[in-house]
Amino acid sequence: MxxxxxxxxxxxxxxxxxxxxxxxxxxxxxxxxxxxxxxxxxxxxxxxxxxxxxxxxxxxxxxxxxxxxxxxxxxxxxxxxxxxxxxxxxxxxxxxxxxxxxxxxxxxxxxxxxxxxxxxxxxxxxxxxxxxxxxxxxxxxxxxxxxxxxxxKGRLAHRVVVAGSSAQVDEVARVLGRESWLGYQVIGAVVPSAEAAEATPGGVPVLGSTARTVAVVVDSDCDIVLFAGGAVESAQQMRRAAWELADTPVQIMLVPQLTDVANDRVRVRPAAGLQLMELEGPRHQNASRISKRLFDLAGASLLLLLASPLLLVTAIAVKVHDGGPVMFRQQRVGRNGDLFDCFKFRSMVVHADALVAAVASSNRHGADHVLFKAENDPRITAPGRLIRRFSLDEVPQFLNVLRGEMSLVGPRPPLPGEVERYSDDVRRRLAVRPGMTGLWQVSGRSDLSWEDSVRLDLYYVDNWSLVQDLAILARTIGAVLSSRGAY
Structure with missing residues (x-):
């Protein structure tokens, strides 16, 4: 044995x-x-x-x-x-x-x-x-x-033990489970003796108490131990744990009390043996500067010119189908709560807004949810399904970008009814112009939960950079071609 x-x-x-x-x-x-x-x-x-x-x-x-x-x-x-x-x-x-x-x-x-x-x-x-x-x-x-x-697919993964309070363990495990591409598989946790149980409230197996962190980590054959909040009571205990793990191949990681913060907003400053973390403030004001506006104007003008043949074909298809209007104007909420008319190619039957109540039960987020998205919405027309699949219905929004109401990249433009149900934290989405695309689109669009959609939008608002905008635009091509979450 x-x-x-x-x-x-x-x-x-x-x-x-x-x-x-x-x-x-x-x-x-x-x-x-x-x-x-x-x-x-x-x-x-x-x-x-x-x-x-x-x-x-x-x-x-x-x-x-x-x-x-x-x-x-x-x-x-x-x-x-x-x-x-x-x-x-x-x-x-x-x-x-x-x-x-x-x-x-x-x-x-x-x-x-x-x-x-x-x-x-x-x-x-x-x-x-x-x-x-x-x-x-x-x-x-x-x-x-x-x-x-x-x-x-579970390959090239690291076996991780999380040390900390049950709440901290569950938060870390939830993030690592959601972002499986990082390759961190949480196999168990060590928690304070007062919270001893077979598993945390989130379902992570408890392998022992934080007092036995080193022994549990070694016995579990993990290769990474994450020290989260509540794992140690003092810096001296953390130093002792590092000493005891020094002769093992286990890698030590610390989880600061920071989430959804870009790397370039955090700087470490040594001070008499203390590692001080300097956190740069949110960047939502930078996202409203002239550099982003010039980028939007140049990009929207060029893309609108390149897409003009496609605009013509799509407009003809929508008009020929049922003879209704080609364009659909819907009131949306922009930066700082300002209302504007968002342009889209009509992809639904005429007077589709009057039929919302009839299809509310098919809302994939729940009938009472802030977002309304029906995966098999009967109001969508035949050409509408095609133009929605490849996001062609949103091409006219280049006009909104040129008018200064939207940006090429930003949070999803919400409806006034959605904003009325926003909490104070969610209202931070309105600190920048809404975008034709954003982290929400390249990460799954309608397949995302409301919580994930909010998290991605707030991350964008707080961590904006022009490089990130370029990366999102590049990823948008793949998201549109794959049609994931588009309905």
Missing amino acids: IINEEHTSTVAARAARWNHVAPTVAAVVVDLLVMSLVTYGAAFGRMRLPFFQETGDVDNLLRAVGVPLVVGWALVLLVTGAYASHVLGAGTTEYKLVLRGTLIGAGVVGVVCYLAKFQFSRGFFFLLILLGVPALLLGRFLLRRAVHAARR
């Missing part, structure tokens, strides 16, 4: 180590493959593209510096931290480090060639950077998607 337990523990330890290093190994392999292809692609382009006058000895140059260039490139990324496990798989830091490492590597090559008076083809160098940066970022993006998909 002892042999079997030791064998099981060894297998679990090896699996935990592999789950930890697998994304890093995959990132190195993907980067080396991309770098090799880009290097040969840049050489091929330098020799074949018509706007380069002379090919010179690019083929000889490639044979001489090809391998050292790829290896050196990867080493620079390693030194700049682009392969650190804590930056892989989530957030924008990974992409920033890849970009920074590539630019640093390009600078090093330029300086070395200048000092050594080495004749390095400028066309080859230009193509190498021009192709290399987007190719590496795309490779990392696709790798991230693959890792997330594997984690959602």
